Amino acid sequence: MEFILFSSRISEDLKNYLGQLNYSQIGVIMDSNTSIHCYPSIAEALPIAAKIYAFPAGEANKNLETCSLIWKWMTIEGFDRKSLIINLGGGVTGDMGGFCAATYKRGIRFINIPTSLLSQVDASVGGKLGIDFHGYKNHIGVFTEPEAVIISDLFLKTLPETELRSGYAEIIKHGLIRNSNYFHCLKVEGWQNQPWRDIIEKSVAIKKEVVEKDPKESGLRKILNFGHTVGHAFESYYLNSSDHLLHGEAIAIGMICEAYLSHKKLGLSHEELNEIVQMLKSIYGKFNIQKEAISSIIELCSQDKKNEGKTINFSLLKQIGDCDYNISVKNEEIEESILFYQSLN
Numbered sequence: 210m211e212f213i214l215f216s217s218r219i220s221e222d223l224k225n226y227l228g229q230l231n232y233s234q235i236g237v238i239m240d241s242n243t244s245i246h247c248y249p250s251i252a253e254a255l256p257i258a259a260k261i262y263a264f265p266a267g268e269a270n271k272n273l274e275t276c277s278l279i280w281k282w283m284t285i286e287g288f289d290r291k292s293l294i295i296n297l298g299g300g301v302t303g304d305m306g307g308f309c310a311a312t313y314k315r316g317i318r319f320i321n322i323p324t325s326l327l328s329q330v331d332a333s334v335g336g337k338l339g340i341d342f343h344g345y346k347n348h349i350g351v352f353t354e355p356e357a358v359i360i361s362d363l364f365l366k367t368l369p370e371t372e373l374r375s376g377y378a379e380i381i382k383h384g385l386i387r388n389s390n391y392f393h394c395l396k397v398e399g400w401q402n403q404p405w406r407d408i409i410e411k412s413v414a415i416k417k418e419v420v421e422k423d424p425k426e427s428g429l430r431k432i433l434n435f436g437h438t439v440g441h442a443f444e445s446y447y448l449n450s451s452d453h454l455l456h457g458e459a460i461a462i463g464m465i466c467e468a469y470l471s472h473k474k475l476g477l478s479h480e481e482l483n484e485i486v487q488m489l490k491s492i493y494g495k496f497n498i499q500k501e502a503i504s505s506i507i508e509l510c511s512q513d514k515k516n517e518g519k520t521i522n523f524s525l526l527k528q529i530g531d532c533d534y535n536i537s538v539k540n541e542e543i544e545e546s547i548l549f550y551q552s553l554n
């Protein structure tokens with residue numbers, strides 16, 4: 210498992226960490242926002258010769274074209290097998306920068322400095338790397354863990370509120386799948402007023418515990434995908450539209466649909482279903498789904514990575530804090546869950 214450091218002095222901690230390593234050169238991959246808001250906080254910890262690359266921010270750029278530009282930059286700058294990449298940014302930077310590092314010359318070293326809430330609590334940990342392809346989320350990728358993850362909640366000061374809210378969806382997911390007390394505490398505190406450092410540590414501990422037991426998702430790790438079968442389908446469907454959804458916003462819709470399926474298929478109680486729906490609706494509101502979108506969204510679920518052959522497998526809740534996986538769900542049931550979402554006031 211990667212080394213995880215919670216830092217309140219990012220520049221000093223990074224400098225100390227780098228001081229212990231033996232590398233030939235350093236490259237920093239970031240996006241057009243983190244290059245402005247986050248790079249200045251780490252610049253002085255880097256050697257003068259460090260190279261930087263910034264791609265245009267956003268999920269729409271987490272693709273092969275951007276990877277191609279990153280690999281070209283690595284080649285022109287002469288990165289070798291002893292080079293070290295630092296991914297400075299949100300989940301898009303971590304997933305794609307890590308993927309480029311893990312495949313360039315069959316793999317060079319990389320560390321993550323996650324700067325969005327979502328990447329600090331979820332995406333930077335566990336080694337799932339990849340890009341979107343042909344309209345499907347994370348369709349091409351590898352499992353490779355970073356050497357280290359250095360997390361500083363100070364980066365959250367410049368994070369837009371909608372992005373903070375998006376990250377909160379993964380935090381709610383962690384409570385729902387593994388720790389009902391955590392979920393209930395989140396409910397009481399309200400999403401804007403959280404002690405972030407504490408929350409980040411709790412969520413990372415949940416993710417780490419699951420990943421350590423099943424690093425390559427042959428079983429248990431599938432619970433981290435609760436909300437994602439339907440959620441990814443929504444995220445993909447609306448990716449290039451004007452009402453596109455952030456990852457966490459799509460997962461919030463997915464968690465409502467999948468809580469409904471949990472009620473129908475695994476007996477999640479009516480009370481708990483309601484509790485989940487009310488909480489998510491109060492934070493994320495209600496997204497308007499066009500009727501004609503539904504069949505395409507169901508179709509997108511057929512490419513989910515948890516599926517086996519033509520069987521669409523979900524991770525669903527038995528109760529809050531207890532998630533099961535490999536639950537086969539039919540297309541008609543997925544449709545029913547989306548209609549349930551649509552029927553909410």
Ligand SMILES: NC(=O)c1ccc[n+]([C@@H]2O[C@H](COP(=O)([O-])OP(=O)(O)OC[C@H]3O[C@@H](n4cnc5c(N)ncnc54)[C@H](O)[C@@H]3O)[C@@H](O)[C@H]2O)c1
Pocket residue numbers: 240241242243246247266267268271298299300301302304324325326327328331332333334335336337338346347364365366367368369372375376456457
């Ligand atoms: N690998 C995994 O385990 C895993 C887990 C969850 C999500 N993901 C992936 O992560 C992605 C979502 O991550 P995300 O929400 O971080 O998206 P993101 O990387 O696009 O970051 C969100 C936005 O916030 C900006 N930003 C980031 N940090 C900032 C800061 N400190 N100040 C100002 N702006 C800042 C970014 O430039 C971007 O515009 C999705 O692609 C999702 O599939 C991966």
Ligand SMILES: O=C(O)C(=O)C[C@@H](O)[C@H](O)[C@H](O)COP(=O)(O)O
Pocket residue numbers: 331335337346347379426430433434437514
């Ligand atoms: O780490 C995991 O495992 C997860 O499923 C975490 C998810 O929050 C994350 O969005 C992940 O990238 C989804 O993976 P995928 O295998 O469904 O593409």
Ligand SMILES: [Zn+2]
Pocket residue numbers: 331379437456460
């Ligand atoms: Zn996710």
